[in-house]
Amino acid sequence: MAAKEPIIIRDKDEMRKWTRTMRAQGHTIGFVPTMGYLHEGHISLIQEAHKHTDRIVVSIYVNPGQFSPNEDLSTYPSDFQGDIKKLKSVCNGVDVVFNPKNLYEYGNSQIGNGYERNIKEGKVVSCVESDHETWVRVENLEKGLCGKSRPVFFRGVATVVTKLFNIVEPDVAFFGKKDYQQWRIIQRMVRDLDFGIKVIGSDIVRENDGLAMSSRNVKLSPENRQRALSISRALSRAKVEAEKGQVNCRELINCAIQTINEAGGSVDYAEIVEQENLEPVETIKTPVVFCVAAWFGKVRLVDNMEIDV
């Protein structure tokens, strides 16, 4: 099949107009939000989208609102031309790449002094708080797992996804389960805020050796790339053990932490939680998910595995 050239849209109003035109013509719109540096995980979301809708929008936007000033916003990998090339080679392609310049710039409106006040009061801040002040919070789900070490992360994710939903106005949106907590948060947000959007989660795509695909993998040194395999190895082993009858979460977690530590990683958290509410469990009785975040050098990776015993 000939490669399909996506339309590149950078303007919010133009994006919304495109969707409304398509919808008026009877089309349905699928939406795959990304931060770019696309890999097979993203491509699998697009392939999933083709099963549900007949028009597809992919956004490429590194969201400063989900990074704390001390996190890796400035070194987040990007390759826009490479991304476009990849999208052109996807079977059936995509229709639109939405690539806005800055989603937090609002022209000449007056700026309040809230930012200075927040700094003064010692509140956590993201990279975009001078003029923007509206945040969507999924107050319980955002607390645990990654929320503990990244205090503005999920607030930033929920807010930018709300913005993108309001701009792209899709019928169905696709998220990878690699970011499991993010996926559950978006599902809950869509329910609680009554978005007219269906959310679909897609399974984790892994390299042949088991490493969960992530844009951050490119930042791993060859040695740390090898060490990072310990995460999926630890999760797979826990799943097998659980299926064989080990339902004591403390045992499963300790074993996984040991595996990762011995490989040279540094575990941020390793928790076995309920699949929907992400509440920690002590004994596996219902479907759970084992979530891990660990550092390898200066790169923090997340991975997880659902255990449906």
Next chain:
Amino acid sequence: MAAKEPIIIRDKDEMRKWTRTMRAQGHTIGFVPTMGYLHEGHISLIQEAHKHTDRIVVSIYVNPGQFSPNEDLSTYPSDFQGDIKKLKSVCNGVDVVFNPKNLYEYGNSQIGNGYERNIKEGKVVSCVESDHETWVRVENLEKGLCGKSRPVFFRGVATVVTKLFNIVEPDVAFFGKKDYQQWRIIQRMVRDLDFGIKVIGSDIVRENDGLAMSSRNVKLSPENRQRALSISRALSRAKVEAEKGQVNCRELINCAIQTINEAGGSVDYAEIVEQENLEPVETIKTPVVFCVAAWFGKVRLVDNMEIDV
């Protein structure tokens, strides 16, 4: 003109479907959110809506999410049949009354233990926190004025308006400037979250004697109804004084508080703030708004006056 009978819709999906059908036919949708017990202030919003869009939805929904458990949710006045009668008599009428039963009920999904945790941690809660956990916060604008004495109020307002926007999907939405802080918060939220919706604020409608129209006025005893006139009297006097050259806010505020106190009211706050960011000012140099909240018996009233010197 013959009275127009509005369609009454109670179901979210049916509401969204109606708007999409209308939009596909080339119509534009105006939206007037209300908590019912309609008065001339609401009617003026509908009349304003007729100038901007050719289809009009009025929602009638008392939002439990903006009430603390100790506030007046249970005694908030309501008269659905009377409201419908009033809407039928409005010039050109309205097309739809959206009157959902409960916007915070989501079927059989699992409930997390966040509510219990929030109570235990002594967090402020609204009347709907068992299963719902996503809140929209306009973090700076929500802090002052009414936000000080009603800690969950604007969080609840921003959230329910987001929900209603996502269900009704209007082109233009209309809010009364009587709730000045609410109007500014919704404007900011629409900007920050990129809603494809225009927000229009309508001037306060007053009774002949100056009392700002409010659904809560019906709860005033005849004596307190008379005492409550002191608010608009105090605001009008401040406006005249400012126009005559009195730019010292402390003086203007003290005088207003004295007027209301002497009439038998109890001032919750009286502040002169910038019109857009609602930051308190000491000296009037740019357009400001004088905002007051005061109790008369068990009824808390708000009023304000823009001063454009």
